[in-house]
Amino acid sequence: MNCDFHLHSTVSDGQLTPSEVVERAVLRQLDAISLTDHDTVDGVGEAIKRGSELGIKVLPGIEMSCFDVTEVHILIYNLDYLSSDLHKRLEYVSELRRARNYMIVEKLNDFGITIDLDKIYHNANGKTVGRPDIADEMVKSGYLASRLDAFEEYLGVDKKAYVPAKRLTPAEAITIAHEFGGKAVLAHPKNLKMAQHTLADYLHSLVGYGIDGIEADYFSHTIYERQFYKSLADKYKLIVTGGSDFHDFSHGGEEFFTPNKLTRKILQLGE
Numbered sequence: 635m636n637c638d639f640h641l642h643s644t645v646s647d648g649q650l651t652p653s654e655v656v657e658r659a660v661l662r663q664l665d666a667i668s669l670t671d672h673d674t675v676d677g678v679g680e681a682i683k684r685g686s687e688l689g690i691k692v693l694p695g696i697e698m699s700c701f702d703v704t705e706v707h708i709l710i711y712n713l714d715y716l717s718s719d720l721h722k723r724l725e726y727v728s729e730l731r732r733a734r735n736y737m738i739v740e741k742l743n744d745f746g747i748t749i750d751l752d753k754i755y756h757n758a759n760g761k762t763v764g765r766p767d768i769a770d771e772m773v774k775s776g777y778l779a780s781r782l783d784a785f786e787e788y789l790g791v792d793k794k795a796y797v798p799a800k801r802l803t804p805a806e807a808i809t810i811a812h813e814f815g816g817k818a819v820l821a822h823p824k825n826l827k828m829a830q831h832t833l834a835d836y837l838h839s840l841v842g843y844g845i846d847g848i849e850a851d852y853f854s855h856t857i858y859e860r861q862f863y864k865s866l867a868d869k870y871k872l873i874v875t876g877g878s879d880f881h882d883f884s885h886g887g888e889e890f891f892t893p894n895k896l897t898r899k900i901l902q903l904g905e
Contacts (some may be wrong), residue, residue, distance in 0.1 A: 635665045635666065635892055635893060635898070636663065636664050636665050636890045636891075637664060637666045637667065637668075637875075637876075637877075637890060637891055637892070637903075638659060638662075638664055638667045638876075638878050638880070639666075639667065639668040639670070639693065639695065639709070639711065639876065640668070640670055640709065640821070640849065640852070640875075640876070640877025640878060640880075641655050641667055641668065641670060641877065641878065641879075641880050642655075642669075642672070642697075642879070642880060642881045642886075643655050643671055643681070644677075644761060645671045645676050645677035645760075645761060645762075646672040646673070646674055646677075646761065647672060647761070647764070647766065648671070648880070648881045648882060649881060649882030649883070650882075652669055652677035652678070652680040652681040652684065653680055653681070655669060655681060655880070656669075656685050656692060657684070657688065660688050660689075660690055662888065662890070664890055665690065665691065666690065666692070666903060667681075667685075667690065667691075667693070668692065668693040668694070668695035668709075668711055668877075669681040669692065669695055670695040670696055670697040670709055670877075671696065671762070672696075672697050672762050673697070673698060673699055673727050673728065673762060674696065674724060674728075674762060675696050675713070675715040675720070675721075676760065678696075678715045679716075691903070693712055693901065694711070694712055694713055694816075695709065695710065695711050695712075696709070696710050696713065696715075696724075697710075697821060698710060698727075698807040698810070699727075699799075699801055699802075700801050700802050700804045700806070701800075701802075702804050703836070704826055705799075706804045706820070706821075707820075707821035707825075708804055708811070708818050708820065708821060708845075709818070709819040709820075709821045709849060709875065710807070710810070710817065710818050711816055711817050711875075711901055712815065712816050712817060712902065713810075713816030714814045714816075719814075723810055727801070727802060728762075730800045730801060731762070731763070731764060732763075734797050735765075736751060737797045738768060738789065738795050738796075739751045741794070741795035741796075741797065742768075742772075742788065745795065747772060747775075747777050747788075748775075749768060749771050749772065750771075751768070753771075754767050754768070765785070765789045768784075768789065769781040769784035769785060769789055772784045772788070804820075804845075805840075808840070808843045808844050809843075811846075812844060817846040817847060817873065817900060818844070818845050819845070819846060819847035819848060819849055820840060820845060820847070820848045820849060821849050821852075822852045822855075822879070823837070823848060823849065823850075823852075824852065824855055824859055830862060834866060837870070838870070841872075845872065846873055847867065847872045847873035847874060847875055847897070847900075848863050848866060848867050848874060849875050849876055849877070850863035850867060850874045850875070850876060851874065851875070851877070851891035852877065852889070853876075853886060853888075873893075873896055873900045873901065874896075874897055875891065875897065876890070877889055877890075878890070
């Protein structure tokens with residue numbers, strides 16, 4: 635069974651629609667996928683419908699942006715994506731992001747940079763809006779030459795217009811996962827940029843909060859890193875997932891993984 639459980643669509647910051655993500659997975663001859671857009675499940679229904687039409691299993695999914703000792707992402711699978719209570723929770727997360735965006739724009743105004751954030755939201759048509767969108771608008775308006783320049787001078791951590799994110803903690807994301815019937819997985823652990831012993835200690839703390847798995851087979855992980863993360867999964871009896879983190883044809887790989895027996899059982903993938 636070949637799977638990709640880390641995929642993004644136009645509903646958050648991807649290039650393909652949910653249906654196109656599914657169609658691409660079929661062309662890749664995958665057996666199961668999960669659409670894991672950032673902080674939203676709005677594309678899940680479309681993906682599941684298209685998956686049913688094409689004969690590929692699609693797990694409901696989401697990637698929650700959290701903050702603890704650093705930025706931490708939690709993937710959640712098989713949650714009740716139709717729950718109105720879940721949508722209310724996600725609206726709260728969206729409002730945190732929106733408030734931060736307006737604070738960033740206010741800071742940019744102090745440097746003579748005028749950005750119409752309302753226009754960005756209007757053009758986004760419900761798609762997640764964040765610093766990359768603000769950076770792109772700065773480039774379009776002629777203030778800077780590239781998105782990279784915008785981040786390096788204004789939007790990156792501790793730069794001129796940076797505003798710290800107010801986000802859920804990983805513990806809160808894990809609680810949401812379980813409250814709505816899902817399983818929580820630590821995404822791309824390498825991105826935490828922790829030494830191995832520090833990561834092991836941090837994962838142990840997440841186990842205390844009920845984390846269900848770790849994304850060991852992420853597209854940019856080396857073989858050695860995957861082996862280390864899987865050893866931690868074995869130690870704490872966690873499921874192991876993986877994926878390409880596909881956003882567009884310049885971000886993310888062609889990664890797929892084969893789930894082990896425990897992962898198949900916990901995520902109800904069958905044999």
